[in-house]
Amino acid sequence: MEVAISPVDIRKFAQAQLEKWFGDQGLPLFRGRQVYQWIWQKGATSFEEMTNLSKSLRVVLEQHFFIPSMSVDTVQISKDGTIKTRLKLHDGHLIESVLIPVVKEKRFTACISSQVGCSLSCSFCATGKMKRIRNLDAGEIVDQYRIVNKQSEEHYGHPLTNIVYMGMGEPLLNYKEVLESVRILTHPDLLGLSSRRITVSTAGISKIIKKMADDGAKFNLALSLHAADDVKRNQIMPINEQNNLEALMESIQYFHSKCKGKITYEYIAFNGFNDTLQDADNLAKLCNYFPVKVNIIEYNPIEGFEMVKSKNDRLTSFADRLRRKRVQVTIRRSRGQDIDAACGQLANKG
Numbered sequence: 001m002e003v004a005i006s007p008v009d010i011r012k013f014a015q016a017q018l019e020k021w022f023g024d025q026g027l028p029l030f031r032g033r034q035v036y037q038w039i040w041q042k043g044a045t046s047f048e049e050m051t052n053l054s055k056s057l058r059v060v061l062e063q064h065f066f067i068p069s070m071s072v073d074t075v076q077i078s079k080d081g082t083i084k085t086r087l088k089l090h091d092g093h094l095i096e097s098v099l100i101p102v103v104k105e106k107r108f109t110a111c112i113s114s115q116v117g118c119s120l121s122c123s124f125c126a127t128g129k130m131k132r133i134r135n136l137d138a139g140e141i142v143d144q145y146r147i148v149n150k151q152s153e154e155h156y157g158h159p160l161t162n163i164v165y166m167g168m169g170e171p172l173l174n175y176k177e178v179l180e181s182v183r184i185l186t187h188p189d190l191l192g193l194s195s196r197r198i199t200v201s202t203a204g205i206s207k208i209i210k211k212m213a214d215d216g217a218k219f220n221l222a223l224s225l226h227a228a229d230d231v232k233r234n235q236i237m238p239i240n241e242q243n244n245l246e247a248l249m250e251s252i253q254y255f256h257s258k259c260k261g262k263i264t265y266e267y268i269a270f271n272g273f274n275d276t277l278q279d280a281d282n283l284a285k286l287c288n289y290f291p292v293k294v295n296i297i298e299y300n301p302i303e304g305f306e307m308v309k310s311k312n313d314r315l316t317s318f319a320d321r322l323r324r325k326r327v328q329v330t331i332r333r334s335r336g337q338d339i340d341a342a343c344g345q346l347a348n349k350g
């Protein structure tokens with residue numbers, strides 16, 4: 001009696017494991033390397049595409065393996081050129097990826113997700129309202145890059161220049177898969193991108209920031225700061241209760257001393273909450289630990305959170321105060337205001 005084989009996800013296999021599998025079947029080991037490159041370098045979504053393998057070998061692979069894929073569910077294009085895409089995963093869950101073009105600077109950034117939902121419940125965030133459903137695997141993270149890169153080439157005739165792990169989820173709570181995705185994106189035999197073009201953003205988990213430093217991370221780090229004292233930060237980001245600012249400064253200092261990647265603070269300015277001159281002074285103090293750039297971000301409002309974006313005059317005085325204290329500041333105007341721009345807003349609708 002023939003035993004039915006249930007196909008397994010081939011993307012869970014490292015190159016050495018695939019080579020071993022081929023060896024075990026009495027086939028040349030280099031076939032394993034070829035298949036690995038089809039999947040990770042060329043982004044093959046079916047065995048049919050692997051034209052340097054014989055038809056019979058492709059049939060054998062189909063019997064043993066499958067290649068999971070995600071599909072584009074909804075695309076929103078803002079009049080400012082931002083493209084937000086809702087993607088459906090193989091198990092039906094929805095995530096978001098965003099293409100943020102700055103055409104005149106030839107900067108094309110993909111903002112990608114690392115989890116379905118998020119467990120950190122930051123009060124201003126639409127993803128935080130979803131709770132965490134599951135982690136994405138490295139393949140699902142890399143797939144987002146491929147989809148957004150294609151959009152960038154089709155709409156702007158230019159490939160992506162930057163990738164930020166700043167979409168749905170807390171990347172450091174999916175550390176292993178995030179690291180593996182960075183390895184695939186940057187490996188010279190796979191996608192070959194520069195790690196200095198990749199930024200991983202965190203709400204701040206000191207223990208894992210230190211681990212990242214010990215593991216020799218080469219990418220840049222962004223801290224979603226959003227408040228420069230513990231009382232205010234606790235109010236909007238519960239993770240701060242176990243990872244206060246002192247612990248975060250210490251861990252980022254350690255990261256900086258070992259990894260040398262660029263460090264950025266992301267700071268959403270909420271009107272009357274964290275945009276006073278005292279807040280600017282507190283923030284300036286947090287810029288003394290290591291070289292850091294501050295991105296002040298305009299808030300995209302979500303339902304159920306009462307704060308609104310800072311008024312222009314407050315934002316200007318806040319930024320001026322920082323500049324007078326020699327802090328490097330950029331104000332990032334909100335993108336995609338005419339679409340569901342806030343992180344998680346579009347996926348939540350699904």
Ligand code: SF4
Nearest residue numbers: 118121122125128169
């Ligand atoms: S801001 Fe980031 S860490 Fe906080 S709930 Fe949203 S996705 Fe999670």
